[in-house]
Amino acid sequence: MVIFLGSVRDHHAGRPVEKLTYSAYRTMALEGLRRIVTDLEAGHENLRAAIVHRLGEVPVGEPSVVIAVASPHRAAAYDASRTALERLKAEIPIWKREHYADGGAEWREVEPLKAEGSTRDSVDPG
């Protein structure tokens, strides 16, 4: 079994971070996480996966994401864990706001959201 724990780091680009707040489009995020799990489990016999993402405030040092993959085949477990993490970051509508020790706060928005499967590019409605 491979377990990934993603924890909140104490700095971003040299700026001390105190906490994050995560916000989500809950129905779409849950559906997306279920889709990832279903895809992974369909890809390898006897593989089981679970993904949990915290929402709301998460203090520095605490985990915000847990991905657990059990498989009789270790390579499959590692690969599925990584795939889950990459897809989670690209496809799932969860946003994070960094709250800095100096009082500021910023949304971290880096990559336009990908449609499911992460192969299609996101749609630019502009």
Next chain:
Amino acid sequence: MVIFLGSVRDHHAGRPVEKLTYSAYRTMALEGLRRIVTDLEAGHENLRAAIVHRLGEVPVGEPSVVIAVASPHRAAAYDASRTALERLKAEIPIWKREHYADGGAEWREVEPLKAEGSTRDSVDPG
């Protein structure tokens, strides 16, 4: 942080397994595990690793190995976790004996033990 848990499976080649017993050349195994951890931590800044292997009797379903790797870089954490597991299996003098539900027991000996670094082949004293 990536955590690998290796658990005892309930069968081998179709034969039901009840438990394993692990035996080790303890001093060499510990030194080898320390060497793996040192190599991994030297390979990536701020990476930290820990490896634990149970010895003696381990019932089916229980974990016998835990590898924990923390890194600010997720790719490094996954890679180090896998490297630790592959090296552990090739370099560390720990043997397992499978005890079958039908009463038999067998050592599982598959690959001649590799010298440290896993690049040199094992030495055949014959």
Next chain:
Amino acid sequence: MKIRLLAFATAADALGTGETDLEMPEGSRISDLRSRLDHDHPGMIPLWPRLAVAIDGRIVPPDTPLEDGAEVALLPPVSSRALAGGPW
């Protein structure tokens, strides 16, 4: 027709709300919604090039027609690339 508009992160900040109902003319498309939001909330204008828009939980192209009762969500970028080499 009436749509439910959801907005997240910077899009919610620009609209001043994360959730609102809007009355739109029959036959409106996402592009019409965009014009209206840009007029009422100019802070939206710079966001569109990197927004995804979902209708009822599916990301859709910009000229997709709206339907009565649709849930339309404005989805800013997520944080994947920052995280590729870095922080969660």
Next chain:
Amino acid sequence: MKIRLLAFATAADALGTGETDLEMPEGSRISDLRSRLDHDHPGMIPLWPRLAVAIDGRIVPPDTPLEDGAEVALLPPVSSRALAGGPW
């Protein structure tokens, strides 16, 4: 000279012990130890092609000389390949 002999798994089974002290003639090498063990414990004979031998915790070549007080360990194969696609 006296050496400490450790054996594990199938090698321990073949020797009937995991740990024993042996008196060897001065100048003996691992190959001499092997001849002696094969004579006293024929169950060892088929094991050598896949055994590694360590002296004081380091895997060494087959003609390595023994020294007084050395800890010599007979190390059967470990289970890596079975595990590559499979069970722990």
